[in-house]
Amino acid sequence: MRLPQIQIRTTDAKIDLQSHDSKQFIKQPKATQSIEQPAAILDIKTTSGRLKIDSSQARRDLGLIGPIESSNNYAEKGKQLALQGAARRAKEGRQLMESAGKGQGSAPIQSIAKQNHGPHRPGPYNIKFVPSIGSVKIDYTPGTTNINITPQKPKIDVQVNKPIHDYTPGKVTGTMVVRPNIEIDVIG
Structure with missing residues (x-):
């Protein structure tokens, strides 16, 4: 006795896949910045x-003096010399008066002349710093x-810019080229 046989044949599915890559663009603009230092x-x-x-x-x-002080100095010096001259003449007159009539003749006049005439010794010599x-x-x-x-604080103004993001998602498309199939036969 023969038993029936089952014969199974399968065909795999074939799919044609086409993929498109995703695209992504990211750009970060620089921040807008303003700095001012007063x-x-x-x-x-x-x-x-x-x-x-x-x-x-x-x-x-x-010896460099002004005209007013110079005239005052000369006036004072003249006054002193006039007083000295008057005092000398009074002294000489007193000498003549005291010796008058004593039989001296011209001796008192000669002694007065000797006092007023002749070499006079100058004062002592010395070094003077001028x-x-x-x-x-x-x-x-x-x-x-x-x-x-007074320092001034800096004025800083910062504006952060958002990133620019552009995204195109990828795609996968598929086409069935061969459909799957199962065939079962009974041989008998």
Whole structure:
């Protein structure tokens, strides 16, 4: 006895797939930035220094004096010489008066002439520094400088730009080229 046989034939499916890649574009624009630094406020206050030089004593030592002071000096010197001359003449008159009538003749006049005439010794000689030491007076008052600085904060303005994103998704298309098939035969 023969048993029937089953014969199975299968055909695989064949698919033609076409894929298209996805496309993606990303760009990040730079941030928009504005920075401004205002200048610092600078305040400078100064007072001038003062230098006073008094050289009037040194000028007097050198004989350089003004016309008013010079005429005052000459007037004082003339007054002193006039007083000395009057005193000398009074002294000489007293000498003549005291010796008058004592039989001396012209002896008192001769002694007065000797007093007023003849070599006079000058005063002692010495070295003199002209102008004298310390005759120039110097007075200095230094100036001052005050500096005040007020810093200013920077002004920063930042605007963040969003990224540019463009995306095209990929595609897969498929076409069935061969359909799957199963054939079953019974042989008998």
